[in-house]
Amino acid sequence: MQNTKTTVRIKSGPALTRRITLSGAAAATLAALLAPGFKAAHADTAAPMADASAYPAKAFAQKSKDEAIAALFNMTATASDQITFDAPDIAENGAVVPVSISTTLPGVTAIAVLALGNPFTLAAAYQLPDGTNAAISSRIKLAKTTDVVALVQAGGKLYSVTKNVKVTLGGCGG
């Protein structure tokens, strides 16, 4: 599975985009992603997708970066240049800001997104089954211009990359 080229991009909830590309055994991975027992949760879909007991309610209730990271992972993150984090420089609509995270780090077990300027810091969290190529895509709501942090847990360690996303009133362009 390690060499299987798989890109799975999901929107909030199970609606799948055309960009899903599956090959070989990856179909099984997708099934796993949506199957009961996978501990997935999303801030915009308050009800957990699957196992309610796994919903990290405490992590989603935190109001700072450090507290959210501690509640979700119980470890601290170090900056990494091996994470590809796509988010707009200026949001076209602050209510639905597309973010994508992928990484070449081996042994990825979880990915999460923090919006530091939001009332509640943790925006989305994913756990990845063994053998999944690590690539997620989501939409998050931003209250205002803020740093957005992508977190990747791999090999028992936590890595991060940060990007500032501007939320503007608009108008007056050239």
Place this chain on the structure above:
Amino acid sequence: MKLSRRSLLASAGALPFTMPAAYAAAADMYDVPLHADARIIHITDTHAQANPVQFREPSVNIGVGAASGRPPHLVGEAFLKYFDIPAGGPAAHAFTFLDFERAAHKYGPMGGFAHLKTLIDRLRNQAGASRTLLLDGGDLTQGSGVANLSGGQDMIALANILGTDVLTGHWEFTYGEDGLAKLIAAFNGKFIAQNVFLTDDAAFANKPAFDAASGHVFAPFTIREMGGYQIGVIGQAFPYVPIAHPGRFVPDWTFGIHPDTMQKSVNDLRNNHKVDAVVLLSHNGMDTDLALAAQVSGIDIIMGGHTHDAVPIPQIVKNPGGKTFVTNAGSAGKFVAVLDLSLAKGALKGLQYRLLPVYANEIKPDPVMAAEITKWRAPHQAMLEEKLADVETLQYRRGNFTGTMDQMICDALLQEMDAEIVLSPGFRWGNTVLAGGPMTMEDLLSETAMTYGDVYVSMMTGAQIKAAMEDVCDNLFNPDPFYQQGGDMVRVGGMNYACAPNEKIGNRISEMTLSNGQVLDAAKTYKVAGWASVSQPQNTPPVWDVVAKYLRDKKTVRITKPNVTKVIGIGKNAGYAP
């Protein structure tokens, strides 16, 4: 030939950069034989100015952070000094605001498509049609009454006569997805944009796209053979269309700068298509292009627009792959850029760049183009030629904070909308009207014509007004160009303020004082008028009708005390000469 102090060699043995001799001395500056392999002609941001215009370059164009004191943030004397342009001559008039009115009368209007046609045909003939490419960087189809009434179709007709080969877009998108489709269908050349994608929802609904797999709505690039060499031209549309303009015009499309997909296009052109040179036709704006050039490798030259900066000499940016030249070619049809390329297999050997001012008095208008312009204008001639008022003081728009034209528009809205404060958008297009002549409806439409020009009245607290001004100001002065949008500061009527460009958002705007001397109260609610709202259609009269009524009643345009915004903390800045 006189070489400028800042003349640069692209590489050993390459064509040197030279200032056109005519900047310094009287000569036929439009006689430009090709001493290279291929010629690219570039115009941008003509803003539908079919006929010659007056256009005053800014006296305030402040650069912050790394942009301070370097092109394009130079005005007046600092501009002349940096580019070795003699004071008092025609070039100084074209490139700066200095002594504008006297020089405007002496050198006459600039641009105009019939004049551009004559000039571009000559430049094309001198190089040979098979070695010449004509690029238009966008903002071709908006900015006049005729263009607004025809959905931009008049300018596509003119571009077809001009022989425009490649176009990218900005205000083109404000005609909506269907309106733009009609413009592209009528256009004989190719519309390209590497940074416009279907939204996920639109892709899911199978909306049309150039490439469903990548999501590209338009072809990201085009390849042309010129003089036996392959030239790749990538398109970059204005990255912030749904933010700077009403999102309803482009519901299926998402924009952005996208250096990642830009790099993929460059690599595709170089590795798979084996092109010999890569040109980026960009509507990013110059500061953004300079930043982009440092990130993306393999672009030979960025031919830029959007910020309306007339920069005579390309700026060189180093990046991991070598270097990229960055240009910007002004606005309103005032300038034609001529880029001559010396090529080898797979490599650019040298280039020569000229930014030619288009003095309409020096060029015989092309009769076919002139007839086409007349044809499109004829149905609206009486409306356009109505004299609204006598102009007694110079009326211009361009500048970071204020211009007399926008001061007049703000005065008009204060009175006609019975408002306490006016917020008027800081566009960079809009002609200059000289004192001593009329202000016609056509002049007024050159300042206002657009697809969402309705006026509005809104009740806003002082705190909301400050927040709105801080927001716009950050789009102008954020030190990271990727967070700028390329417009100027919102114009304010009924109130004055101070601005500190080097501060952060939230701390730039201060000393907000109403015209009656009262300090703006953050908690108090004010009646605010404006136009060009990016929210839903207002179903109110268009701003040009409101201002026209004001001018007809007033009969004269006279700005006795030009509004000067107090600027704090920039020291001696080469972009500041109010």
